[in-house]
Amino acid sequence: xxxxxxxxxxxxxxxxxxxxxxLFHISNVLRPEVTIQGNNERLGMLGIYAEPKNTIDxxxxxxxxxxxxxxxxTAYEQTGFTSYTYGKSMMRASMFEDMLNEALKxxxxxxxxxxxxTILQSGDTVEEAALRSVTDSLPYSTLNRWKMxxxxxxxxxxxxxxxxxxxxxxxxxxxxxxxPFYFDIMKxxxxxxxxxxxxxxYRGLGRFSSSTKGYFVGTGCVQxxxxxxxxxxxxxxxxxxSAENALHALMQRADRDGFSIxxxxxxxxxxxxxxxxxxxxxxxxxxxxxxxxxFNDFWNEIGMDAENDFYDPGHANILGARKFTxxxxxxxxxHYDLPDRRTDPRYxxxxxxxxxxxxxESDALRNTISKRKFVFEDDSFAGKE
Amino acid sequence: MTLTSxxxxxxxxxxxxxxxxxxxxxxxxxxxxxxxxxxxxSSSPFxxxxxxxxxxxxHFCSIKIHQNSPMNxxxxxxxxxxxxxxxxxxxxxxxxxxxxxxxxxxxxARIGLKGTGHELNWLLPLGISYYSLLAIxxxxxxYRGMTExxxxxxxxxxxxxxYPQLTAGPITRYGEMREELFTGHPFSWTNxxxxxxxxxxxxxxxxxxxxxxxxxxxxxxxxxxxxNGFYIWIAAGLFMLQLYTxxxxxxxxxxxxxxxxxxxLPENFRTPFFSRSVQEFWQRWHITLGAFMRDxxxxxxxxxxxxxxxxxxxTKAFGRKTAGKLTTNLALLCLWLLIGLWHGGxxxxxxxxxxxxxxxxxxxxxxxxxxxxxxVFFKVRTDSFSWHLFQSLRTFLLVxxxxxxxxxxxxxxxxxxxxxxxxxxxxPWVLFDGSYTxxxxxxxxxxxxxxxxxxxxxxxxxxxxxxxxxKIDRQGIVFRWALYFLLIFAVIVFGKYGPDYDPADFIYRxx
Numbered sequence: 001x002x003x004x005x006x007x008x009x010x011x012x013x014x015x016x017x018x019x020x021x022x023l024f025h026i027s028n029v030l031r032p033e034v035t036i037q038g039n040n041e042r043l044g045m046l047g048i049y050a051e052p053k054n055t056i057d058x059x060x061x062x063x064x065x066x067x068x069x070x071x072x073x074t075a076y077e078q079t080g081f082t083s084y085t086y087g088k089s090m091m092r093a094s095m096f097e098d099m100l101n102e103a104l105k106x107x108x109x110x111x112x113x114x115x116x117x118t119i120l121q122s123g124d125t126v127e128e129a130a131l132r133s134v135t136d137s138l139p140y141s142t143l144n145r146w147k148m149x150x151x152x153x154x155x156x157x158x159x160x161x162x163x164x165x166x167x168x169x170x171x172x173x174x175x176x177x178x179x180p181f182y183f184d185i186m187k188x189x190x191x192x193x194x195x196x197x198x199x200x201x202y203r204g205l206g207r208f209s210s211s212t213k214g215y216f217v218g219t220g221c222v223q224x225x226x227x228x229x230x231x232x233x234x235x236x237x238x239x240x241x242s243a244e245n246a247l248h249a250l251m252q253r254a255d256r257d258g259f260s261i262x263x264x265x266x267x268x269x270x271x272x273x274x275x276x277x278x279x280x281x282x283x284x285x286x287x288x289x290x291x292x293x294x295f296n297d298f299w300n301e302i303g304m305d306a307e308n309d310f311y312d313p314g315h316a317n318i319l320g321a322r323k324f325t326x327x328x329x330x331x332x333x334x335h336y337d338l339p340d341r342r343t344d345p346r347y348x349x350x351x352x353x354x355x356x357x358x359x360x361e362s363d364a365l366r367n368t369i370s371k372r373k374f375v376f377e378d379d380s381f382a383g384k385e
Numbered sequence: 386m387t388l389t390s391x392x393x394x395x396x397x398x399x400x401x402x403x404x405x406x407x408x409x410x411x412x413x414x415x416x417x418x419x420x421x422x423x424x425x426x427s428s429s430p431f432x433x434x435x436x437x438x439x440x441x442x443x444h445f446c447s448i449k450i451h452q453n454s455p456m457n458x459x460x461x462x463x464x465x466x467x468x469x470x471x472x473x474x475x476x477x478x479x480x481x482x483x484x485x486x487x488x489x490x491x492x493x494a495r496i497g498l499k500g501t502g503h504e505l506n507w508l509l510p511l512g513i514s515y516y517s518l519l520a521i522x523x524x525x526x527x528y529r530g531m532t533e534x535x536x537x538x539x540x541x542x543x544x545x546x547x548y549p550q551l552t553a554g555p556i557t558r559y560g561e562m563r564e565e566l567f568t569g570h571p572f573s574w575t576n577x578x579x580x581x582x583x584x585x586x587x588x589x590x591x592x593x594x595x596x597x598x599x600x601x602x603x604x605x606x607x608x609x610x611x612x613n614g615f616y617i618w619i620a621a622g623l624f625m626l627q628l629y630t631x632x633x634x635x636x637x638x639x640x641x642x643x644x645x646x647x648x649x650l651p652e653n654f655r656t657p658f659f660s661r662s663v664q665e666f667w668q669r670w671h672i673t674l675g676a677f678m679r680d681x682x683x684x685x686x687x688x689x690x691x692x693x694x695x696x697x698x699x700t701k702a703f704g705r706k707t708a709g710k711l712t713t714n715l716a717l718l719c720l721w722l723l724i725g726l727w728h729g730g731x732x733x734x735x736x737x738x739x740x741x742x743x744x745x746x747x748x749x750x751x752x753x754x755x756x757x758x759x760x761v762f763f764k765v766r767t768d769s770f771s772w773h774l775f776q777s778l779r780t781f782l783l784v785x786x787x788x789x790x791x792x793x794x795x796x797x798x799x800x801x802x803x804x805x806x807x808x809x810x811x812x813p814w815v816l817f818d819g820s821y822t823x824x825x826x827x828x829x830x831x832x833x834x835x836x837x838x839x840x841x842x843x844x845x846x847x848x849x850x851x852x853x854x855x856k857i858d859r860q861g862i863v864f865r866w867a868l869y870f871l872l873i874f875a876v877i878v879f880g881k882y883g884p885d886y887d888p889a890d891f892i893y894r895x896x
Contacts, residue, residue: 008574015866022870026878158884176392177884186391186883193829 024140027185029195031136041067042137045088047210048103049139055347056107057081057338061100062115064089064216068315069115069266072213073357074325076350079333080340085214087115088137090130093122093246094155098148100250102138104257111260111336113328114250116292117268117314120277124242125171126152128159136184149181155242156181211356217318219367220311226269231297236283237276247281251288260336263292267304267324268314270296295324302327311368318364386427388552388638389591389882396423401645409569416543416566416646423548424511432510435475436546442471443520444541447527447534454528465528469521476517479509484730512551514727518677519545523559525681532560540567549639553632555653555673570647579854580644585872586844587637590630592880594837597830598627604824606792609802615813616820617806621785624792626838629657632671656845661776663745663783670784674727678720687716710750718743728791733799737790745783833879 031042044067048056060070060083072083086103096119100112131152138145157169158177172178180186239247247263254261263285265278275294282292295302302323309320316324332338341347386393400419404412424433446468453461477485523544526532535541543566544559570576605612605620612620633654643650653672660666667675686692692712699708718740725739759765765772786803793799821831847853857865 015869018866018870019873022874023877026874030878176390176395179391180884185877189878189880189883192878193827 023183023185027140027183027188030185030188030191032188032191041089041216043208044210044212044214044216045086045137046139047208047214048084048086049106050209051084051107052349053106054108055082056084056109057341058083058111058113058332059103059107059109060085060087060113060115060214061096061103062087063091063118064315065117065266065268066115067214067216068218068311068317069321069324070113070328071215071318071321071325073215073354073361074322075329075332076341077354078326078329079338080342081332081338082341082347082350083109083213085212085216087214088134090127090133091118092126092130093119093240093242094126094152095131095134095148096246097249097253098144098151099134100253101147102142102144104253105142105144108257109259110338111262111332112250112254113262113264116263116265116278116281117274119243119246120239120274120281122240122243122246124155124240125157126155127157131156131181132184132187135181136188146182149178153178211353211360213353215321217360217364218311218315218321219317219364221308221317221319221368222310222312223308224269224306224310224313226299226306228299230270230272230275231294231299233272233275234279235276236279237273239277239280239284243277243281244284247284248288251285251290254290261290263290264328265292265294265296266316267295267299267302267320268310268316269306270294295328298327317368318361319368322361386423388635389588392426396426397642397645404646405572407569409571412569412646413540413543413567416547417539420543420546420548420551424546424551427552428511435479435510435513436516438475439472439516439520440538440542440545442468443523443545444535444538446524447541448536450524450528451534454530461528465524468524472517472520476513479513481726481730512553515554515556516545516551518556518674519559522556522677522681526559532558532563535559535563543567549642550650553635553639554671555636555639555651556677557651557673561651565648565650573647576644576647580641580646582854582857582869583641583644584638585641585869585876587634587639587641588876588880589837589872590634590637590841592876592882594834594841595627595630595634596881597826597834598623598630600826601821601824602627602792606802609798609805613805613809614811615806615815617789617802618785619816621789621792621806622781624788625781625785628788628791629654630841656848658781658845659777659849660780661773662749663742663780664749666780666784667742674724678724682723683716683720686719687713692716714743714747717746732796733790733793736796737787737799741787741790742784745787 058075058081060066060072064087066087067085067089070083070085072085075081075083084103084107087099091099096114131149135145135149138148153175154173155171156178157171251261263281265274270278275296278292278294282294285292304320304323309316309323311317341350386396396419400415403419404415407415424436446464449464450461450468453464523532523535523541527534535544544557544562547562547566550557602620602624605616606624609617636653640650640652651673653674655669655672657666657669660669692715695715696708696712699711702708703711721739721743722735723739724742725735725737728734728738760767789802790796790799793802819828822828826834844853847856857868860868
């Protein structure tokens with residue numbers, strides 16, 4: 001290489017740097033999660049970057065069955081440990097490992113609680129919508145986003161294919177078809193017509209703190225029908241390869257880093273298949289020396305009410321989440337050594353957050369109670385599991 | 386593989402890398418290999434046979450023509466005729482068999498025979514209309530002694546199948562391209578960046594403007610009974626712009642990609658909308674096709690024995706001056722009919738892109754004394770901007786009318802559209818009442834089109850006084866980079882591409 005080449009190389013590098021900087025910024029602005037006003041699930045996920053480093057004691061982790069069930073401020077108010085609900089709806093088994101890695105980049109909780117339901121339901125393919133739901137909510141710059149897409153190479157069922165084949169389409173084999181997952185601007189660039197003021201404050205890393213600490217406040221109320229006999233089933237059923245791999249990866253990470261890991265099934269109207277899958281997962285988890293609890297076994301102790309505590313079949317509303325969080329918090333305080341941060345001046349922000357939470361909670365309760373005993377379909381939750 | 390697809394850019398980047406990694410004298414081999422791969426990826430394997438036949442015929446005939454031309458010109462001529470017949474025969478069978486069979490069946494029915502012809506639904510090989518002309522041009526140039534024949538078969542193959550120009554031209558001459566293609570070009574930063582800039586500009590024209598203009602044009606021509614009156618004329622004008630942004634955008638990508646290798650291809654467009662007459666328009670639009678037809682069809686035809694006889698005949702009847710005009714116009718008629726036919730085996734092309742322009746030229750010439758009197762009567766200042774503007778708008782309108790034939794499904798449909806445009810409601814307000822939203826175009830997209838076309842106009846104005854890229858090069862780095870990023874992100878954000886789109890292919894790629 002000759003001396004006069006250096007300025008050209010430097011200029012090219014600078015050009016590429018600016019190009020990718022602009023590309024990532026504009027991509028974030030155009031992502032649908034931002035352009036749809038009022039959606040806060042992605043913001044809840046990004047909120048973890050705004051938490052001071054290593055200040056979260058418990059990470060409650062999973063798909064929408066996690067974000068709808070665990071209310072960190074309820075637990076904090078009750079016993080004083082800090083927690084964060086980290087997850088995204090439609091998160092499939094093959095995404096759990098990278099998502100946990102992402103959360104652990106800034107936090108080192110002593111306990112990670114993994115909500116099992118979606119892992120166990122996951123097959124070995126991934127729907128386009130599911131992968132996009134998660135990767136589109138992760139910052140462009142994080143390596144875990146790129147790794148997650150790469151990990152799912154050859155497993156992605158494109159939406160058109162899935163629709164044509166009623167959800168059973170074959171995964172794409174084309175590498176070019178996967179490129180728009182890495183560079184999602186290729187998919188969302190036409191959203192320039194829908195951007196609004198909030199799109200420009202796309203809540204980049206550390207710019208937004210979640211007022212609910214990642215919890216998705218469900219306010220609807222849809223009556224459910226529960227079959228209590230499902231809890232008696234002792235048979236088990238094979239899990240998909242992806243699900244088993246995910247469980248092993250999470251447990252290995254816990255063993256390597258030395259944090260406790262607890263696997264839970266939240267209380268909901270569990271199906272026979274879900275119970276059988278849980279039984280198999282519990283065997284695997286127990287073999288590895290960890291613990292799994294199905295809280296459907298404690299339905300009455302928790303005080304869950306199928307008529308009032310859910311905003312859709314698989315997700316608790318604020319009433320259900322309060323009950324479940326309170327019950328699990330009691331369990332955690334007796335079985336794990338978790339600190340009380342309520343008087344710690346370093347956690348003053350939590351105290352302030354709690355006051356805001358009370359307002360949010362009372363609004364949500366009022367809203368939910370007004371809808372009790374009514375069966376209705378709320379379109380705003382149509383996209384959630 | 387379309388030139389706007391992600392796979393093309395990966396392919397292109399790999400080819401550039403290979404090209405510059407190899408020693409100079411082997412670089413043309415990279416181009417040949419990548420051209421073969423491009424053809425294989427862009428069409429079905431069976432169609433690969435045609436370019437191979439075309440290459441072999443061109444190569445063999447060129448050598449034989451050269452060997453025989455000094456001693457045995459008759460034999461050389463026979464080789465040339467034979468070569469041209471094979472190439473044109475292949476083109477006729479593959480591209481025009483439907484057109485010919487239609488007439489054969491009609492004729493057969495008239496004379497009482499059973500119409501036996503069935504259209505051959507064979508796949509049309511990619512770019513056959515273009516490389517057939519290259520092949521004919523090469524053999525003819527050798528016959529005329531304008532160039533030496535190529536002795537290396539693979540070099541002939543590269544000339545015929547050079548992948549950037551394979552699908553839509555420009556229609557090059559062997560003598561001009563010999564040095565460009567076969568002499569390896571050392572890496573040049575200027576060529577590299579200028580080439581990429583030009584490709585980017587082509588992508589802007591195609592992905593941002595052409596695909597959006599197509600929404601309105603397709604909407605109107607899809608249902609002319611509903612969208613009649615002023616809609617038809619708006620759509621005719623917009624189709625002109627769509628065709629220009631599409632074809633010249635394609636050319637920009639092709640010429641830009643070639644420039645990255647250091648290869649300069651001839652220009653196909655020179656700000657055609659500034660043309661003040663139809664004749665001038667054709668000197669600025671699809672320049673290489675016009676030049677090919679002039680050199681290989683019009684001149685030989687005008688100097689042919691048949692035309693000489695005709696000239697003699699007309700001289701006796703009308704005098705020498707008129708005879709000269711008549712024979713020239715007759716040769717022009719053949720030229721335009723062939724140009725029309727080249728675009729496709731259908732009467733809409735033969736009339737709209739052949740006969741119509743011939744009529745415009747002939748009537749323009751014939752009426753010139755009358756136009757001159759009118760100009761004098763109205764005291765028109767022919768050197769004024771307003772007169773030039775009027776002439777350009779008139780040319781635009783005439784060419785747009787020809788384009789109605791190009792765009793509609795048939796000759797009958799084109800006349801119907803024109804009739805509906807002239808005889809139904811006078812509704813110019815459709816321009817202002819948001820009617821474009823009926824075609825799936827949002828208000829923001831309409832603004833985007835307007836801004837895009839203004840940018841296009843600005844660039845065209847700048848092009849008249851020299852290369853825009855050189856003008857940009859003279860600016861400071863902040864301005865230049867701001868401009869580049871603006872264009873890059875205009876394409877990325879406003880372009881119609883990606884998994885949710887099924888982008889229409891380039892219009893001229895189909896020929």
